[in-house]
Amino acid sequence: MGRFREAVVLTLMLATVSAIGQVHPLINPERQVVEAGIMSRAPDGSFRAEASLTRAELASILVKTFDIEQRRVWHTQQTWHSTDLEDVSSFHWAYPEIQSVIQTGVMTPYAGDRFLPNRTVTRAEGFAAIAQAHGSAPPPMEISENILERFPDGQSVPEWAKPSMATVVRKGWITLKEDQRIAPQEPLTRGDIARALSLYLSQNSHQLIDVDTGPLRLLEIDTNITRQCPWGNCAIPPTDGVILQRVLSRQRENRWTADIG
Incomplete structure (x- = not known):
């Protein structure tokens, strides 16, 4: 019975994966995230969709999109301290947002208590952080691998990121490359995250x-x-x-x- 149930769950998940590309935001993704106050345009009015994101920028965007700040307040009330980071002082422009994503487990610091705020985010890191921020329970590793193996480079997704990546694939939030690659090690662009968050907002609409x-x-x-x-x-x-x-x-x-x- 257990194997039958697992087979049914996997079949449903894969059916969802096959529908990727059929889900479209209700309005232009760039316009939607700008109007929602999640992202902003450059001074010249352009969105710079092909520009990469830093870890600090990603932290700021995720805090604006999801209810991470309230989760951080609860965490701070329980622990009574913030996280000391070697490379992010309290004067850093994204200090509150970085503290929020660390204390809620949405993003993690590197060894030596460094956040590397200016480091470019990969697609694996970025989409994994989106899944963590959303709070969805990830599928088991076996099912995650079955979902990802449908893509030419699915097995190149880092082990730690596979459940989270499978989550965003299943929800249709990921932007695939023209050859249907996930491209986990390529930089996450502003256009990538705008489309993912636009779909999230559209799917959760009132x-x-x-x-x-x-x-x-x-x-x-x-x-x-x-x-x-x-x-x-x-x-x-x-x-x-x-x-x-x-x-x-x-x-x-x-x-x-x-x-x-």
Whole structure:
């Protein structure tokens, strides 16, 4: 019975993998992450989609997207200390975000308590961090390897990253190369992470209503978790509530309201 159940689970996962490329964000990924306040454009207005990301930049983006700060506050309350890093002082521009991702296990420092904030992030590191930030339970290693072996370079994914990489593959958040390669050791680009987070936001969407133009699909999902919203109690998951509140705060002058019916 156990083997049958594992076979069914694997079949369902592989069926999901085969659907990669059929999932599309509701709007342009670059526009969506910029409007959500997750990423920003260069001074000349370009998004620089092909530019690589540093570890500090990735930490900042993940904290803005997921509810990592609240998790960090809980962790700090339990441990009563922050993590000392040799190469990230309290004056570093991304110090709070780096502390948040380390203390919640989303990203890890290197030996010698170094974070290497300016180091370029690989696709394996970046997509693994996205999976960790999202908090999904990763599939077992055997199933992860079965998912990844469908790609020409799936077996080149580092062992430590395979479950997390299989998670983002299964969810359709990964951008494959033209020859269907995962390219785990290539740099993660701003375009890669914009598409992944745009798909995440689109898959976890709720409706906001602009009183002038009508419905906008944006940033929230139905759930039975009740939290305090700007307009009273409503159902918002911990991961997405921060995003919704930030968008509402930023857009209040444009008279946006939320449809929570």
